[in-house]
Amino acid sequence: MGMMGGGRPVGRARAAEDKKWLAEHPVSMKRVVSLFKPHRGTVAVVIALIVASSIIGLAQPFIVRELIDHAIPQQDVRMLVFGAGGLVLIALVTAVLEVVQTWRATLMGQRVMHGLRTGLFTHLQKQSLGFFTNSKSGDVQSRLINDVGQMQSVITNSATSIASNLTTVVATACAMVAISWQLSLISLVVFPPAIFLARKTARMRRTVTGQRQQEMSNLASLIEERLSISGVRLSKIMGTGTADAEAFTGSSRRLIDLEMRSALAGRWLMATMSIIFAVIPAVLYLVAGLPVTSNGMSIGTLVAFTGLQAGIFRPVMGLMQISVQWISAMALFSRVFDYLDADQELVVPVHPRRLDAAKVRGEMVLENVSFSYPEARKPTLDSLNLRLEPGTMTAIVGATGSGKSTMGSLLPRLLDPTGGRVTLDGIDLREIEPEDIAEVVSVVAQESYLLHTSVRENLLWAAPDSSEAQLWQALEAAQIAELIRSLPDGLDTMVGQRGHRFSGGEQQRLAIARTMLRKPKVLVLDEATSALDTVTEALVQQALDELAIGRTTLLIAHRLSTVMRADQIVVLDQGRIMESGTFSELVAQGGRFAQLVAKSELASEDA
Template sequence: MPHGPLDHRYRGEHPVRTLLYLYREDRFRLALGAAAFFVKHSPTWLTPVVTAHVVDVVVEHRPVAGIWVGSGLLLLVLALNYPFAILYTRWWYGSARRLGMRMRYALSRRMQQLSIGFHARVSAGVLQTKVIRDVEGIETSTQQVGDQGLAALATLGGALAVISFGAPAFLPVFLLVVPAASVLVMWLRGRLRAYNESFRQEVERLSSRVGEMTTLIPITRAHGLERTALTRMDGTLRQVFHAGMRLDGLNVRFGALAWILLNALGVGCLAGAALAAYRGWLAVTPGDVVMLSAYFASLTGAVTTLMSLTPLISRGLESVRSLGEVLEAPDVEHNEGKARVDAVRGHVRFEGVGYSYPGSPRGSVTDFTLDVRPGETVALVGASGAGKSTALNLVIGFLRPTEGRILLDGADLEDLDLRSYRRFLSVVPQESVLFEGTIRDNVTYGLEDVSEDALRRALADANALEFVDRLPGGLDTVVGDRGARLSGGQKQRLAIARALVRDPRVLVLDEATSALDNRSEALVQEALARLVRGRTVFVVAHRLSTIRNADRIVVMEDGRIAEVGSHDELLRSGGLYAAQARSA
């Protein structure tokens, strides 16, 4: 992609520094955009000068040509507004949009690198809010700072420059406005940060709650729990409301105080300039009084605008901090610099493997030792919480052992680039994960140049071709969000086809038939029988029909291996497996 990965890693430094880093690629465009804005905005600070000149022409009866010269100058700078407005938008707004694109790509890339544990802790709704709302907040802040901030700076700079030459005696009065405004901004900034952070966290909780509510709608409606769901949502909405009102209240108090102070200074300047002209204390013409009055109004307006940007900038910086929670998250799978896997035989050996989840008082898997030969099918069984899923996640590399090691064809998984290893691995989960797209897109996801014959062969081996060919669009039928237009058995057979078309050497089956009816299970079991041939397979299942033909069955209890053997061997031994088989 033209916008490559963001190599910067947010480390908790001040977000202004991070923003400057992020905009480094566009600094030249931003400079051009600022210059274009100053040209397009020049009528704002030139108008008082021309007005003062026209007033003096009228009052002092100077040659009337002065009126035409002033009017012509204003018309010229007004005409320049159009082309320079286009240039400003292209350079300044374009930079903001490019930053948004790079940030969203960087966040997406980081989320692909973060561990499954991170995604288990942080809801999808919160991450979606960061990628959409927070990046949009940074874009909006940049654009509005350009529109309002550059306008204020252009007015401020132009006014001070003209007053320095035209009425220098009044310059100290104008310069009083800046320190007065700075004191107000410093007072506000600390409080705004805390209020913005609180509001942002409440919005993230709301996003998470909305995602939860929409997921639970079938259960909610089936059990008549609509009122309960709305009560939970109402509490979250009220928290967002109160946090927003606290933030709005602070912004309003600050804006009113700044407006009163600055306009009071403007009244004082007008009275002082008029009195100086009236008494003849200074060489001030009636036109100068009009100019000074207009400039002070413009100046106070510019400073008020700059101060009103403080809440907007604070929200933008809070968005940077919010994105930093993802960009600086330490729970990352590190693959750079590790050995690539170019071929896999499928020999997996566990040597004293243990794994403990953070904060857990005991290990989920303890002293797990097992040698799985290439092409062997191993089933993991046991009660809920016995450690089966943890063992599968260790095989996939989603989790790293906290004790012992796992060898793949003799090489420690810790030393391998897991991304290259997973090209030889496929997973068929309990619930098939499909996205909004066609059957072709879902089955060949991530693969290029899959021939029509290979695709149809995979679907046929997965017992899916018969229903695919009956669909109106065939392979190009859109399956709907999460495969909503397909049955559970159909989705699962597509998941098997997705695994088959990859021709994996290591296969993980996680309760692949547990949610199916008998007919669908029979079709899926038949497809699985084709899928496992010649591959190293790890199976987790509760149904005996799924595991009885495994080469070895590993019975787990409290994270440990309790017994190992074939189906017949374990039944003869009369242990845990035999007890489970009798109760099934």
């Protein structure tokens, strides 16, 4: 499946990109129409309102003609009252119809967009980690927020604008011919050059506007990268503050030039439009005034026709943009469908076997398990057979790239094996509801992820029904309760972006407390202390020991101190189990594990 970057192209580049995307990812019109099937009634009402508004509005020039030609010259009070009242009534009715039409169209658009947005979010949640690893940064957010969001404009604005413009053009053209076919012919002669000039000016402005939007995007990226907490830290460390300021200044200076060009292009567009609106009526007045061409034309006819002619220009221009709007709309749908059509690597069972967490023993078994990444030449895991007895700790050791983390990802079903199966209490994980697996199996990784909210909310995210006492109990067990109590806001302390309010060890202990609240039966510890100093590691290790009590634990580690207490140790090498046993058994065998210990590859400072 093709991936696109997080930013959307703009101006001409956007149109070209949309055409290229559609050529590579065509979208069925039938599929687009199917989105609106549940809203057939609303579509019919909106179209009816558009047609009614356009037709009712066309009565105005005919009333004006009667007022000017008959009511005013003849001082016909009755006709004057009815005519003036008719003009007010037409304005009132068309305004009400347009409000109702906008309300119905917007509501329909929001509902369609809501269905797409929630469907896409749910679908992406079911994807494997590999899907997100292979996606470009920001692409998922861009499609979920930007592309789906722009569909609101497509559905409510573009679609209704096309329908309204088409109805207005057809109805107005018929009314113009009915009032004066001679003046209609003259308008046809003047229209082409007028439209050509307006389009050329609009195209120029669109190009400049596209460049301006691109520069604004660059400016926003600079702000996001340089003024984020990580960016500021890196800038201070690397001493790039001056260079960053110069880059920002240069981008801002270029934006000034583009803003000026955009503003002037806009003025040229307005000037061109003003000339067009002045030239066409002038020609019509000239024709109507010359004895040779007037043919007894009344003033009312001229005024009514001029009003119609002025009103037809904008919808004609709008219809000329249909191709661009159509391509843009189809590209948006195609991008969203592209993600919706992505195959689920982690298929949710149609008839899942539900687990009662209270009755789960926690026995995990890997039966002839193999795993290969799509781009890899050889399997990461090859024919593994391993049993994790309930309530025991199994330590996995091996060199970098031996497959330890991949094995750890199989237990919570972050990945599915490409061969063999992984079972929980004898049931294949692929047959179990994902939410049930998440309730039973938890992971504490080297990099803990905290939400940008309070400590309390971070803990409740794992167990929403936890009481205050349970929160403090988990913090006590994680060896961090004393620190939280010492903070002015206690549990309501904000952790900051990505948890930067706390140190790495403190973040890790908060993550452990959060996991404790879930009370999992199976625990995966993926090098949870490898990036910590000795003192912090001791605190975190205490918390992990507390967390592992009574749980089936898979410990992925590279330090001797963290594997000595394991019930069994498994040595991985190039995706295969080389040997397994207790610490003393493996040292006594003098095999691969003994070599690692002898070479201090597993030794920590206190070994």
